[in-house]
Amino acid sequence: xxxxxxxxxxxxxxxxxxxxxxxxxxxxxxxxxxxxxxxxxxxxxxxxxxxxxxxxxxxxxxxxxxxxxxxxxxxxxxxxxxxxxxxxxxxxxxxxxxxxxxxxxxxxxxxxxxxxxxxxxxxxxxxxxxxxxxxxxxxxxxxxxxxxxxxxxxxxxxxxxxxxxxxxxxxxxxxxxxxxxxxxxxxxxxxxxxxxxxxxxxxxxxxxxxxxxxxxxxxxxxxxxxxxxxxxxxxxxxxxxxxxxxxxxxxxxxxxxxxxxxxxxxxxxxxxxxxxxxxxxxxxxxxxxx
Numbered sequence: 001x002x003x004x005x006x007x008x009x010x011x012x013x014x015x016x017x018x019x020x021x022x023x024x025x026x027x028x029x030x031x032x033x034x035x036x037x038x039x040x041x042x043x044x045x046x047x048x049x050x051x052x053x054x055x056x057x058x059x060x061x062x063x064x065x066x067x068x069x070x071x072x073x074x075x076x077x078x079x080x081x082x083x084x085x086x087x088x089x090x091x092x093x094x095x096x097x098x099x100x101x102x103x104x105x106x107x108x109x110x111x112x113x114x115x116x117x118x119x120x121x122x123x124x125x126x127x128x129x130x131x132x133x134x135x136x137x138x139x140x141x142x143x144x145x146x147x148x149x150x151x152x153x154x155x156x157x158x159x160x161x162x163x164x165x166x167x168x169x170x171x172x173x174x175x176x177x178x179x180x181x182x183x184x185x186x187x188x189x190x191x192x193x194x195x196x197x198x199x200x201x202x203x204x205x206x207x208x209x210x211x212x213x214x215x216x217x218x219x220x221x222x223x224x225x226x227x228x229x230x231x232x233x234x235x236x237x238x239x240x241x242x243x244x245x246x247x248x249x250x251x252x253x254x255x256x257x258x259x260x261x262x263x264x265x266x267x268x269x270x271x272x273x274x275x276x277x278x279x280x281x282x283x284x285x286x287x288x289x290x
Contacts, residue, residue, distance in 0.1 A: 027071040028103050034064045035107055042117055051125065053135025057118075057275040061282050062263055068104070069256045072289050075100040076245040076252070079233055083242035093241070094234040101230060104290035111283040118276045125272055128156035137164040140271055147270040252289060259285045 038060055045051055079093045087093075124130030137160060140148065145166045149157060152167075161168045229248055233241035259281055266277035 027067070027074045028099065031064070031067050031071050031103065031107070034060065034067055035110060038064065039110070039114060042114060042121070045121055045130065046117065049124070049129065050131045050133055051136050052133050053139055055136060058278060061275065061278045065256065065259055065263075065282050065285050068107070068286055068289060069252055071100060072104075072252045073249050076229070076249045079229075079237075080242050080245040080249070083233070083237040083239075083245070087237050090234055090237050093237055094230060097230045097233060097245075101290065104286060108283070108287040108290045111279070111286050115276070115279045115283050118279050122273060122276050126151060126156065127153055128159060132160060134163050137167075140164075142166065144271040148272060151272050255285060255288055 038057065041055070041057065041060070045055065075096050079096055082089065082093055121130055125132060137145075137148075145164070149167050152160070157167055229241070229244040232244045235241075262281045263278055266274055266281065269277050
């Protein structure tokens with residue numbers, strides 16, 4: 001699994017402040033398109049109850065998080081530029097901020113629901129209720145096969161041994177990964193297990209963000225970055241507004257850096273729980289931006 005290059009990602013975001021902000025409607029439309037595509041992919045697996053060879057949510061989840069940051073910064077940097085330029089058009093600033101907040105709040109609910117759906121699919125993959133296609137099994141490398149061997153229930157693993165002989169027994173030279181324990185107990189919290197574990201190594205980056213990831217089912221308003229800026233900028237596009245949106249933009253980049261680190265930590269879950277881990281990171285990140 002390719003590791004995200006953090007320096008390249010952050011460079012693209014820092015350039016937003018010096019360039020003219022892109023139209024907010026366009027960035028939010030792209031965000032909506034990406035989330036819809038994710039939901040459609042998951043719905044197709046739910047409908048067929050089969051994971052096909054082209055199933056791969058990792059890149060799409062990472063790209064969606066990047067787009068969310070871009071939309072946030074385009075909105076907040078744009079309002080900040082208005083405030084610094086002495087604009088008195090508070091109505092336009094309020095509309096831009098509110099448009100982002102409304103979209104992000106809706107996406108926070110949808111990504112949370114997506115994690116729950118992926119949790120159900122993951123359990124189905126483990127028990128055999130959701131089938132793994134021969135094409136999917138054959139594309140896995142030896143390390144991923146070792147992880148899948150530990151992940152699948154013994155009965156399910158036996159079903160696939162004739163299709164993929166590498167599942168029959170350890171000792172093919174691959175490093176064994178620790179099994180994901182407890183996926184079937186406490187189902188309402190199972191989707192948090194791998195994400196919280198992945199984040200544990202990154203707690204030093206930002207304690208508040210780690211706590212949000214560890215319990216992302218908390219009301220989003222408790223961790224939202226930008227809600228206060230709507231009221232401040234509605235009252236006046238002055239120094240207070242510029243300071244608020246500026247601080248929000250900086251904080252969003254810091255949160256994204258933490259999300260990138262968590263994504264990379266998720267890669268140790270190979271292959272099946274990895275997408276679930278990354279989906280939980282995405283849900284926490286969107287909830288924090290909303």
